[in-house]
Amino acid sequence: MKKGPGLFSDFGKKAKDLLNKDYTSDQKFTISSSSYTGLALVSNIVNKGGLSSGDVAAQYKHQNAVVDFKLDTESNILTTLTITDLHPSAKTVASFKLPDYNCGKLEVQYFHEHATVATAVGLKKSPAVDFSATIGTPGIAFGAEASYVTSSGEFTKYNAGVNMTKPDSNASVVLADKGDSLKVSYLHHLNQLNGGAVVGEIARKFSTNENTLTVGCSYLVDPHTLVKAKLNNHGNLGALVQHELRPKSFLTISGAFDTKALEKTPKFGLALSLKP
Numbered sequence: 408m409k410k411g412p413g414l415f416s417d418f419g420k421k422a423k424d425l426l427n428k429d430y431t432s433d434q435k436f437t438i439s440s441s442s443y444t445g446l447a448l449v450s451n452i453v454n455k456g457g458l459s460s461g462d463v464a465a466q467y468k469h470q471n472a473v474v475d476f477k478l479d480t481e482s483n484i485l486t487t488l489t490i491t492d493l494h495p496s497a498k499t500v501a502s503f504k505l506p507d508y509n510c511g512k513l514e515v516q517y518f519h520e521h522a523t524v525a526t527a528v529g530l531k532k533s534p535a536v537d538f539s540a541t542i543g544t545p546g547i548a549f550g551a552e553a554s555y556v557t558s559s560g561e562f563t564k565y566n567a568g569v570n571m572t573k574p575d576s577n578a579s580v581v582l583a584d585k586g587d588s589l590k591v592s593y594l595h596h597l598n599q600l601n602g603g604a605v606v607g608e609i610a611r612k613f614s615t616n617e618n619t620l621t622v623g624c625s626y627l628v629d630p631h632t633l634v635k636a637k638l639n640n641h642g643n644l645g646a647l648v649q650h651e652l653r654p655k656s657f658l659t660i661s662g663a664f665d666t667k668a669l670e671k672t673p674k675f676g677l678a679l680s681l682k683p
Contacts (some may be wrong), residue, residue: 411518412548414525415539418570419579421607422592425636426623430645430661431676438681445469483507502529523550533558547571588612601627642667655682 417678433452441447445468452461462479467484475487487502504510504661509528517523521544527537534557541550547569554564568581575596583590603625610619631651638644648660657660657680666671 410545411520412541412543412545412550413570414516414523415550415552415566415568416525416569417590418548418550418581418589419577419608420590421577422579422594425594425604425606425625425635426608429635429647429649429678430637431598431659431660431662431678432674433662435676435678437679438683440683443549478669483587507679510613530625535563537564541570545572583646584612589615600624638666652681 434455435451437449438447439447445470447466449464449466450461451464452459456570460480462477464475466476467474467505471492473488473489475485477483477485484505486504487500487504489501490499493499494517498516498518500509500512500516502512502514509529509531512527512549513530514527515526516525520543523541525539527607529535535551536555536557538555539550539552541548543549549567549569551565551567551588552615553562553566555562565585566581567584568579568583570579571577576593579591579594581590582588587645588611590608590610593604593605594604596602596604601606605624606622608619608621608668611617611619612615619639619641621637621639623635625633627633633649634647635649636644636646641664642665644666645661645663647659651657657678659676659678659680661676661678665671
C-alpha cells in the first residue's frame with residue numbers, strides 16, 4: 408500500500424501508547440505459538456478483581472488474506488477477515504460476532520499518496536455508518552471522522568484534528584466529543600533515554616471546565632529491559648518495568664497509586680507473555 412497521511416485513528420496514537428500501553432492492575436498470562444504454514448495460536452487468562460476469564464484465538468494467513476478467530480469463556484465467538492491488495496491501495500476488514508450478530512461490521516480502507524479514507528458499516532437492519540478521511544503527507548495531515556446512525560438520522564460523533572510527524576517526534580491536536588473536548592499531545596524521542604521518549608498530553612473538557620495534564624517517559628535500561636512512568640495533575644502516578652525473558656517473551660510488572668491519597672492501597676499488575 409502507498410505511503411500517505413495514515414488513518415485518522417492513528418492521530419496521537421504514539422503518545423497514547425506510551426501513556427497507556429502495557430499498564431495494568433490485573434494478572435494476565437498469555438502463551439502463543441506459530442507455524443510455518445501461517446497458523447498462529449494465542450491463549451489468554453486474566454484475573455481481574457478475583458474473577459478469572461480467558462480466551463483462545465487463532466490466526467491464519469494465506470497470500471493476501473488473514474482470518475482471525477477468537478472464543479472466550481462467555482461463549483462469544485469473534486471472526487475477522489482481512490483482505491489486502493484487492494486494489495493496490497485498498498484494505499477490506501469484515502468482522503462477525505456470535506451470538507450477538509448485530510456487532511458485525513464491514514470496513515473498507517483506501518490509501519492514497521496524499522489522502523486516506525475509511526468507511527465502516529454495521530451489519531444489521533439499521534446500521535451505524537462510520538466515516539473518516541485524512542489529507543496531507545506522512546509529515547503533516549489533517550483529518551476528520553463522523554458516525555451516522557441511520558435509524559435516528561443523527562450524527563453521534565464528529566471529530567477533527569491535525570497530526571505532525573518527524574523522525575524523532577510526533578504532535579497532534581484533536582477536537583472530539585462533538586467539540587466538547589480538546590486533546591493536545593507531543594512525543595519526543597531522546598538519545599539520553601537510550602531510544603526512549605518523553606511525552607506530554609493536555610486534555611480539556613469544555614462542558615465541565617476540567618483540565619488534565621499528563622506527562623510520561625520511557626527509558627531503555629538495556630536492549631531487553633524497558634521502564635516507563637507517568638504522572639498527571641490529579642496526582643495519579645503509574646510505573647512499569649518490562650523485561651524480555653527470551654525473544655518475544657515478556658514479563659511486565661506495573662503499579663499505580665494516588666499521590667494525593669497515600670492511605671489508599673496501591674494497585675499492582677503482572678503480565679507474562681510467552682512465545683516458545
